[in-house]
Amino acid sequence: MKSVKRPIELEDIVDMFRELSADTGFPSPAQLLQYVMHHDSRTSLQEIGRHFGVEGEGALDEILRRLCTLEDTGLLESRKGDWYRVPEDVALKEGTVEGSPGGYGSVAIGTADDEAHRIGRSQMRRVLHGDRVLCLVDAGNGGRRMRIKVLGVLNRLQKSLAGEIRVVRGEAMMIPLDSRFCHPVAVARDRHGKASEGDIVNAVLTSAPFAPGPVRARIVEVVGNLMVPGVRTTMALIRHEIPSCWPDDVLKEIDGDRALGESPSPGRDREDLRGLPFITIDGDDARDFDDAVYCSEIPSGWRLVVAIADVSHYVRTGSAIDRQAYARGTSVYFPDKVVPMLPEHLSNGICSLNPKEDRNCLICDISIDRDHEISGYRFYQAVMKSRARMTYDRVEELLNPQHRASSDEDEALLENLRNLESMATGLEASRMRRGSIAFELPESRIDLTEDGRIASIGMRERLRSHKIIEECMLAANRCAAGFLHLNQGDMALYRVHPGPSRDDVLALRRDLRTLGLALGGGAEPDPASYRTLLEQAEGEIQLFGAVQLLLLRSMGQALYTPVMSDHFALGFPAYTHFTSPIRRYGDLVVHRLIKQSLGLPGYRDLQPSVMSLEETCAQCSMTERRADAAVNEVIAWLKALYMLHRIGSRFSGTVTGVKEYGLFIRLDELFVDGLAHVSKLGYDYFVFDEDSQTLYGEHTNVLYRLGDRVKVEVLDVDLDESRVSFSLLDENLFAYSGDRRRKRRRNRYR
Numbered sequence: 001m002k003s004v005k006r007p008i009e010l011e012d013i014v015d016m017f018r019e020l021s022a023d024t025g026f027p028s029p030a031q032l033l034q035y036v037m038h039h040d041s042r043t044s045l046q047e048i049g050r051h052f053g054v055e056g057e058g059a060l061d062e063i064l065r066r067l068c069t070l071e072d073t074g075l076l077e078s079r080k081g082d083w084y085r086v087p088e089d090v091a092l093k094e095g096t097v098e099g100s101p102g103g104y105g106s107v108a109i110g111t112a113d114d115e116a117h118r119i120g121r122s123q124m125r126r127v128l129h130g131d132r133v134l135c136l137v138d139a140g141n142g143g144r145r146m147r148i149k150v151l152g153v154l155n156r157l158q159k160s161l162a163g164e165i166r167v168v169r170g171e172a173m174m175i176p177l178d179s180r181f182c183h184p185v186a187v188a189r190d191r192h193g194k195a196s197e198g199d200i201v202n203a204v205l206t207s208a209p210f211a212p213g214p215v216r217a218r219i220v221e222v223v224g225n226l227m228v229p230g231v232r233t234t235m236a237l238i239r240h241e242i243p244s245c246w247p248d249d250v251l252k253e254i255d256g257d258r259a260l261g262e263s264p265s266p267g268r269d270r271e272d273l274r275g276l277p278f279i280t281i282d283g284d285d286a287r288d289f290d291d292a293v294y295c296s297e298i299p300s301g302w303r304l305v306v307a308i309a310d311v312s313h314y315v316r317t318g319s320a321i322d323r324q325a326y327a328r329g330t331s332v333y334f335p336d337k338v339v340p341m342l343p344e345h346l347s348n349g350i351c352s353l354n355p356k357e358d359r360n361c362l363i364c365d366i367s368i369d370r371d372h373e374i375s376g377y378r379f380y381q382a383v384m385k386s387r388a389r390m391t392y393d394r395v396e397e398l399l400n401p402q403h404r405a406s407s408d409e410d411e412a413l414l415e416n417l418r419n420l421e422s423m424a425t426g427l428e429a430s431r432m433r434r435g436s437i438a439f440e441l442p443e444s445r446i447d448l449t450e451d452g453r454i455a456s457i458g459m460r461e462r463l464r465s466h467k468i469i470e471e472c473m474l475a476a477n478r479c480a481a482g483f484l485h486l487n488q489g490d491m492a493l494y495r496v497h498p499g500p501s502r503d504d505v506l507a508l509r510r511d512l513r514t515l516g517l518a519l520g521g522g523a524e525p526d527p528a529s530y531r532t533l534l535e536q537a538e539g540e541i542q543l544f545g546a547v548q549l550l551l552l553r554s555m556g557q558a559l560y561t562p563v564m565s566d567h568f569a570l571g572f573p574a575y576t577h578f579t580s581p582i583r584r585y586g587d588l589v590v591h592r593l594i595k596q597s598l599g600l601p602g603y604r605d606l607q608p609s610v611m612s613l614e615e616t617c618a619q620c621s622m623t624e625r626r627a628d629a630a631v632n633e634v635i636a637w638l639k640a641l642y643m644l645h646r647i648g649s650r651f652s653g654t655v656t657g658v659k660e661y662g663l664f665i666r667l668d669e670l671f672v673d674g675l676a677h678v679s680k681l682g683y684d685y686f687v688f689d690e691d692s693q694t695l696y697g698e699h700t701n702v703l704y705r706l707g708d709r710v711k712v713e714v715l716d717v718d719l720d721e722s723r724v725s726f727s728l729l730d731e732n733l734f735a736y737s738g739d740r741r742r743k744r745r746r747n748r749y750r
Contacts, residue, residue, distance in 0.1 A: 010136075010149060013073045015212075017152050018126065020069070022211035026062055027052045029070055030134040030152025030210070036076060036084050037092055043084045075136070075151075091137040094154065099129030099180035107135055107148055117148045126150065126210055129180040130157045153209035160204045161185060161217060162238040164226055167197050174203060174217060177239040186214045195219050198226045200235055227719075229452035232637050233334045236630040243327050244339050249320040254345050260314060264360040264383045269600055271382040273363065277412045278307055280353055281390045281469050288331075288340070289353040290580045292361075292386050293472050295419040301369040302423040306476040307384045309351045310360035311581040312591040315342070317607050326610050329623020331583035334634050336452045340583070347582050355389040362591055364476040364578070372426030377479040379594050388413055395465035421464060424471035431474070435528030436571040439548055444671035446635065454642040457670045473579045474570070480578035480590055481564070487597035490563040493589050493608075493617055495575045498556035499524070499568040508554040514692040514705055515546060527571040542654070546707025549656060557625075560586050560617040586620040589613075636722040639672045643724050644717045650729065655708040658695055660688035663704055665712060665726055674724030676712060681728050 021028040027035070027048075035051060036043050045067070049060050067084060070076035077087050086092060095109035098116060105124045106116035117135075127133060132155040135148040161181060163174035173184040177200070187195075187203055195201050203217035223238075224231035237244050254260060266272035278292040292307045315321050325341050332339040340347045353359050361384050367376040390398075397403065398417055405411040432438060445460040477495070484492040500508065502523060509519055517536060521529030530551055537547040555569065560577075567575040578594075581587040595603040609616040657664030662677040678686050681704070684697035696703040704710070712726035 013075075014126075014149065014151065016069065016073075018210055018212045020066060021152055022208050024208045026054065026059075026066065028152050028210065029066060030154055032063075032066060032070065033075060033086065033092060033151070034094065034134055034154055037086055045084075048084075092151075093135050093137050093148070095133055095135055095148075097124075097127045097129055097131040097133055097150075099124065099182050101179040101182060103182045105129070105182070107133060107150065109135065109137075109148070117146060119148065119150065123150050125183055125214075127153060128156065128158050128209075128215065129178070129182075131155070131209065132157070156205070156209045158205065160202060160220070162200065162202050162223070162235075165195050165197055165199045165201055174201065177235055178241075183215070186216045187219055188216075194222045196225075200224060200226060200231055200238075202238075229448075229638060229641070230336055232634050233336055236334070236633050237332075237339065239633070240626050240630040242332060242339060242626060242630055243324065246343055247320070247324060250324050250343060253320045254343055257314075260345065260350055264358045266383050269381055270360070271363075271380055273305070273307070273361075273382045274358065274385040276305060276384065277387045277416050278305075278353075278384050279388050279390050279413060279416060280355070280386050281392060281395055281465055284391050284393070287338070288347045288351075288582045289386070289389070290582045291469075291473065292353045292384060293420060293469070294416055295423050296416075297419055297422075298367075300367065300375070301372075302367075302419060304366040304368060304420075304423060304472060304475060306364045306366065306472055306579070307353065307361040307382065308364070308476070308579055308587075308591070309353055309582050310362050310381065310591070311342070311346070311351050311588050312362075312595060313360050313381075314346060314351060315588065317592065318610050321346070323610055325585050325588065326616070326619065329585050329620055330627050332627040332630060334631055335446050335448055335638060336634075341585060342582060351582055353384070353386050355386045358383055358385050362594065364479050366475055366479060368423060368427070368475075372423075372430040374475060374479065377483070379480075379483060379598060381595075381600070390465075392463050392465040395468070396463045399464060420468050420472070424468040427471040427475060428467060431471075431571070432531065434571050435526060435531050437527050437530050437534065437551070437569045439552065439569075440544075441548060441552075442671070446638065454638050457639070457642070457672070459671070477576055477578050478572055478574070480594065481572070481574035481576040483597065484576060484590065484593055485564050485574055488593055491613060492562060492564070492593050493576060493586055493613060493620075494561055494564050495558060495567060495577050495586075496561050496563075496565045497558040497567040497569050497575075499566070500554045500556065504554045508550055510691065511550050511693055511706070512547070514694065515543060515707070517543075517547065527568055542707050542709055545654060546705075549706060559621040562613040562617055584620070585609075585616075585623070589616055589620075633722070636673075637719070639670070640717050640719055640722045640724055642670075643672055643674075643714055644719065647714050647717060650711060650713050653710055653712055653726075655704055655706055655710060658688075658693050658704060658706060660690075660695075663695065663710070663728075665710060667712075672724055674712075674714075674726045676710075676726040676728050680715065680726065682730060 017029045032048065035048060045060060045064055049055065049063055054060065054063055067076065071078060075086065075090055076084055078084050093109045095107035097105055097107055099105045103121040103124055104118065106118045108116040127150060131153045133153055134151045136151055138147040161174065161176050163176040163185065166173050166175055172187050174187045175184055200223040201219045202221040202223065203219045205215065205217050207216035223234050276294045278294045280289045280292045282289060290309050294305045296303050315325065321343065328341045331341045353361065361382055363380050363382045365378045366374060369375045395417060398414060399421055405414050443460040445458045447455045449455045481494060505525060512519055517533065519525055519529060519533050534547060537544040564574050566573055576590055577584055577587045578590050579587065581591050589608045592603060592606060592608040596606060596608065611619065651667045651669065653665040653667045655663050656666050656673065662675050664673065665676055666673050678695065682697065682700065684700045686695045686697050688695055694703055694705045711729045713729060714724065715727045716725040
């Protein structure tokens with residue numbers, strides 16, 4: 001390291017520090033060095049003892065012994081016998097460990113903008129992700145890169161871990177669920193008499209940070225066995241750090257908040273809309289109802305009234321419920337359970353627009369002209385009463401031309417539905433004319449058995465009723481974005497979808513050429529160009545599916561931001577989320593901003609969130625991605641378990657990705673994704689062409705590309721990794737004629 005004369009090798013110093021760190025009754029060498037670093041002007045033995053709460057002559061002698069050891073290493077020097085400092089040529093830095101899968105990690109030193117410095121597996125075995133550590137820095141003169149050596153743990157933030165029990169050479173080890181904790185943890189076997197191999201457990205760390213030997217822990221809870229489906233959901237919650245239990249302060253707030261028990265009533269700032277025949281339209285299994293809709297035909301076109309649950313009336317900024325809602329960010333919908341953003345007393349109770357009950361709501365009252373363009377809107381508070389809780393299937397039945405109303409109330413509901421259908425059909429057509437991109441991706445429906453396993457997988461049918469609600473919500477969200485920008489400018493919360501980058505456009509055009517298609521629009525194609533491309537492929541199911549996949553992969557991810565910008569896929573200049581405050585924190589913030597803009601009492605000076613708008617937008621974007629990752633993880637495992645009993649079965653599928661190592665394939669009937677390794681494509685040499693993103697066989701002339709239809713056999717299932725492997729059937733070799741053979745050859749595989 002940096003030209004420091006030491007009589008001891010650096011690795012020996014680290015080993016010595018680890019031995020001394022095992023005795024937690026005294027400060028570790030790293031903690032002593034940190035204290036001296038921050039008190040370098042005058043640091044005496046007595047001051048060090050007082051800082052660490054060490055008293056008595058014998059205890060101070062142990063501190064002195066450790067200081068002398070540090071002097072021997074050259075990392076510390078004494079002045080005038082009893083004063084200490086770090087030598088000028090010794091570079092010590094504090095940092096935070098960031099673990100990564102595979103056993104490697106890095107230490108982030110300084111500000112967030114500074115580069116993280118990589119550390120190897122040997123150093124990572126001594127620390128944990130999140131540890132605050134002290135490092136010796138080699139500046140890397142003469143063109144060498146800066147290197148660091150971890151000298152000890154200053155503070156261990158992680159007090160507990162969750163993981164899977166494995167028995168290794170007779171010793172119980174816990175494999176952490178969080179892959180950033182990349183080394184096994186030794187646990188006292190069966191301390192509760194319950195934990196066995198394959199169980200998921202929660203454990204508290206018991207070993208001293210940086211001490212010799214493995215990290216050790218004590219089991220405090222057995223969550224359940226790895227093979228039980230419900231446990232996989234619990235694993236996902238733990239792995240992705242999704243809160244699922246209500247803190248005591250939230251429960252106390254629910255019990256003590258009078259507003260949660262008050263009956264809604266109209267007043268000076270709340271209109272009475274209970275006379276309008278609102279309806280909710282949701283899935284069969286919905287329990288919370290964010291939105292209700294009503295539509296009437298008027299001389300100039302249509303009046304669409306969208307009523308949204310008035311969550312902000314009950315959840316005040318900074319309250320315990322609000323802080324927990326911020327932490328959760330969104331409700332998470334697993335196949336077997338829902339983890340709500342709000343306690344059920346609110347989400348399924350007082351906030352939910354349940355049928356036949358008075359409810360407070362925030363209204364977006366929209367005027368739509370005969371050209372199906374929004375001509376005006378108004379936001380206001382109201383009290384409403386839903387006439388009926390409709391399902392998508394029931395609405396489809398009622399919209400059947402053969403259906404006849406059985407009562408006056410049914411006639412009012414039918415008139416509402418017919419107006420909604422007519423209005424929504426026009427809004428969709430208008431949106432498409434402006435270039436909105438309509439993806440028609442099949443969505444899987446998973447039915448579970450009573451014990452949480454998959455009973456069946458099918459395709460969720462997209463009905464007219466889905467489109468009706470979609471257009472109503474899009475219209476209300478557009479109006480909310482326009483209202484916020486008019487009143488709040490670029491200090492609000494918007495939903496933004498960036499357009500593809502130039503590199504993404506170039507890559508997309510390259511891939512489209514292999515399909516015989518071209519994207520117009522120049523260097524920066526607008527949404528209408530993408531819409532036109534989809535229309536070119538609509539006649540062929542196989543081609544249309546491939547184009548949709550390519551377009552989706554070329555686009556950025558939607559996110560929340562305080563600055564208004566385009567929503568590329570929808571083709572809207574401004575967009576936000578207003579319609580789901582029961583299940584999305586961003587929508588709740590938008591409600592508060594709208595009320596602030598309306599100048600409603602209690603909202604004029606109210607902060608819309610517990611944090612700044614920038615932090616809130618980042619939090620909402622993160623929790624949305626976190627929820628998606630957790631749900632997809634559980635679904636992937638359930639599908640892998642389902643396929644475990646179908647090894648050897650044959651299915652038809654579609655190629656969804658081409659890599660040099662094989663084909664990614666999605667089964668048509670089951671929507672299960674898997675990999676056919678290049679060695680399982682048939683008896684041929686297969687060559688990957690990067691330019692055309694294809695694999696082709698040298699002898700059979702067969703060529704595989706995105707969107708190709710293939711027949712496969714289920715070869716293997718890896719439950720630990722939720723991976724399904726396929727082999728292609730021989731009949732695929734005769735699926736294409738020789739004119740699809742490519743002449744360019746590279747990256748040969750067998």
